[in-house]
Amino acid sequence: MLLKIVQAGDDTLYRNARKLSITQLKTAKIQLLIDLMIATLRDKPGVGLAAPQVGEALQIIVIEDKKQYQEKLSEEMLTYQKRRPVGLTVIINPTITILDAGEEYFFEGCLSVEGYRAVVPRAKHVTISGLDRDGASIVIDADGWLARIAQHEVDHLSGDLYIDKMYVKSFIAEKYFSNNWADPDPLKMNEYVNALRSIGE
Numbered sequence: 578m579l580l581k582i583v584q585a586g587d588d589t590l591y592r593n594a595r596k597l598s599i600t601q602l603k604t605a606k607i608q609l610l611i612d613l614m615i616a617t618l619r620d621k622p623g624v625g626l627a628a629p630q631v632g633e634a635l636q637i638i639v640i641e642d643k644k645q646y647q648e649k650l651s652e653e654m655l656t657y658q659k660r661r662p663v664g665l666t667v668i669i670n671p672t673i674t675i676l677d678a679g680e681e682y683f684f685e686g687c688l689s690v691e692g693y694r695a696v697v698p699r700a701k702h703v704t705i706s707g708l709d710r711d712g713a714s715i716v717i718d719a720d721g722w723l724a725r726i727a728q729h730e731v732d733h734l735s736g737d738l739y740i741d742k743m744y745v746k747s748f749i750a751e752k753y754f755s756n757n758w759a760d761p762d763p764l765k766m767n768e769y770v771n772a773l774r775s776i777g778e
């Protein structure tokens with residue numbers, strides 16, 4: 578069974594998600610929700626999903642960035658984005674600590690803003706602290722693309738979408754993104770993003 582992913586406009590996306598106690602986390606109901614979130618993320622596929630996106634205002638995020646999702650991108654682009662495969666990671670009650678507030682700028686999409694992308698600034702290096710699905714404490718050191726995914730997903734838990742943080746003029750339909758950036762050249766993308774930043778500022 579897959580869960581329905583709600584779209585921008587759904588009330589759950591704009592609320593603060595509730596923390597889970599370890600007792601709540603261990604219930605069959607929450608463990609099933611986690612399993613279904615993983616199945617739903619893989620079905621799309623996407624690299625991150627937060628519980629509010631499936632209509633549950635709870636502090637649960639799931640991240641997975643498989644090597645096969647990265648095959649369309651050149652080595653150059655993967656290096657530029659600092660994108661490496663990330664195994665399945667479930668984090669409960671996650672909090673982000675910024676280690677390097679210097680910003681990186683890339684296009685981002687969201688399964689709850691289907692069909693669009695925009696350039697979003699994100700901190701370069703963070704840690705994500707929380708619990709794993711069994712209730713054990715975890716701390717994940719994340720830079721580059723994983724830092725971006727984590728910041729995006731944790732924002733969902735306080736009712737923020739990437740469109741709250743994007744460069745407004747960079748908001749484009751997926752088809753234009755695919756046409757222009759299907760085989761992106763990191764230098765060209767960098768120039769483009771810098772041009773957008775100067776419009777926005």
Ligand code: ZN
Nearest residue numbers: 686687688689
């Ligand atoms: Zn999202």
